[in-house]
Amino acid sequence: MSYVLALLSSVLWGSADFFGGILSRRLPALAVVGASQAAGLVAIAGWAVVTGALDDPRGWLPWSIAAGLAGPAALAAFYAALASGTMGVVSPIAALGALLPLGVGLASGERPSLLQVVGALVAVTGAVLSSGPELRGRAGARPVLLAAGAGAGFGVVLVLIDRGAAYSPAMTLTGMRVTSVACFAVLAVLAGSGGGLRPADLPLLVTVGVGDVAANLCYGVASTRGLVSLTAVLGSLYPVMTVLLARWVLHERLTRVQQLGCVTALGGVALVAGGA
Numbered sequence: 001m002s003y004v005l006a007l008l009s010s011v012l013w014g015s016a017d018f019f020g021g022i023l024s025r026r027l028p029a030l031a032v033v034g035a036s037q038a039a040g041l042v043a044i045a046g047w048a049v050v051t052g053a054l055d056d057p058r059g060w061l062p063w064s065i066a067a068g069l070a071g072p073a074a075l076a077a078f079y080a081a082l083a084s085g086t087m088g089v090v091s092p093i094a095a096l097g098a099l100l101p102l103g104v105g106l107a108s109g110e111r112p113s114l115l116q117v118v119g120a121l122v123a124v125t126g127a128v129l130s131s132g133p134e135l136r137g138r139a140g141a142r143p144v145l146l147a148a149g150a151g152a153g154f155g156v157v158l159v160l161i162d163r164g165a166a167y168s169p170a171m172t173l174t175g176m177r178v179t180s181v182a183c184f185a186v187l188a189v190l191a192g193s194g195g196g197l198r199p200a201d202l203p204l205l206v207t208v209g210v211g212d213v214a215a216n217l218c219y220g221v222a223s224t225r226g227l228v229s230l231t232a233v234l235g236s237l238y239p240v241m242t243v244l245l246a247r248w249v250l251h252e253r254l255t256r257v258q259q260l261g262c263v264t265a266l267g268g269v270a271l272v273a274g275g276a
Contacts, residue, residue, distance in 0.1 A: 002226025003273060005218045006234035012215035014241025018249075020208045021242075023201065029079055031197055032205070034184030039209030041177035044217065048170040056168035063164030064172045067157050068179025072187075074153025081146035091131040091239070093147035098124045098236035100155025101162070105229025112227055112275070119271025120233040126265025130240045130258050158232045161216060162223035169220035173213060230272055240265045 016036075023032045048054055081090045102120055106112075112120070164172030197205070219235040240262050246252040254262075 002222040002231055003234055003269075005222035006226070006231040007237070007269065009215040009219035009222065009235040010237040011241050012211045012218065013235070014238035015245060016208045016211035016215065017238060018242045018245040019204055019211070023204055023208065027196060027201065030184065030187060032208070033075060034181070034188055035197055035201075035205045036209035036212065037177060037181050037184055039206045040213035041174070041181050041209075043210045044170065044173045044177055044213045047217070048174050051170060053168050053170035053174075056171050059167035060164040060172040061175060063160045063167075064175030065179050067160035067164065067172070068176040069183065070153050070156050070160060071176065072180050072183040074150045074157065077146045077153060078150035081143040081150060089133070090143055090147040092128045092133040093144060094151040094154065095128045095131050095236070095239055096124065096148075097151030097153070097155035098127065098158075098233050100152060101158045101232030102229045104159050105227055105232070110227045110229045112230055115275030116230060116272050119268045119273075119275060120230055121268070122271060123233055123237060123265050123268025126261045126263070126268055127237050127239050129261025129264055130243050131261070132243070132255060132258050154236075155232075158219070158223075158235065159228070161220050162228045162232070165220035165224050169217055169224065172220060173216050176216070177213065234269065234272065237265050237269070 020032055020036060078090070078094055081094070102124075106117075161172060161176070164175075215235075215238075219231065222231040222235065243252075243254060243258050244262065247254050
């Protein structure tokens with residue numbers, strides 16, 4: 001069940017990234033992320049109230065705040081890397097962030113089978129390839145370092161959510177969203193712009209925000225029921241879903257490398273499941 005939830009989180013994350021990317025083509029990325037995060041906060045806070053999670057043990061608090069700070073920092077580094085480098089170089093490097101929770105899980109004593117470890121590495125390779133790496137692409141040191149920092153930040157967020165979810169998945173995400181929304185509000189004030197959002201943008205922004213927080217919730221629950229070294233990797237396969245949606249909805253052509261990446265990721269998933 002944990003693997004199914006982790007894979008569902010990838011589907012939701014990838015879908016949210018896709019629709020968020022569509023919005024970012026005509027709106028500032030900061031406005032899209034900030035507004036969608038606010039929508040996600042409303043959704044997860046409502047879920048916490050309905051499920052009675054407000055009474056859960058408070059051990060989630062420091063982990064949720066740390067995740068809420070690490071997430072915006074990683075996104076800022078990622079966008080800065082994209083602004084100064086080549087997407088085909090930056091995105092695959094950031095996708096390697098899934099290796100961090102894998103290493104943390106193994107270092108903390110988790111012992112997946114050898115087949116599962118191989119499957120996890122194959123799945124990460126598939127995620128990197130599906131990001132459309134430009135093997136001949138050139139990028140300076142700055143975007144490469146920023147992309148590496150973003151990937152590490154994304155990996156750290158997965159570890160922090162896992163730690164907080166041990167006390168309360170819903171409250172971990174509520175605290176995380178409160179922190180991240182506050183961060184984006186400050187950034188919006190510093191930028192001195194409302195972002196040009198219109199009422200017509202609201203449905204898609206809500207879709208992105210709810211999809212993102214639902215992905216976090218699925219991953220948080222999955223990490224409490226399985227090994228974080230594996231659930232984090234399966235939850236990090238969202239680039240596959242993003243490129244598939246680009247193919248199905250926008251009719252974008254997938255390169256041979258991206259096609260290979262999608263197949264490789266699925267093969268990795270099969271190895272993880274088969275090694276259980």
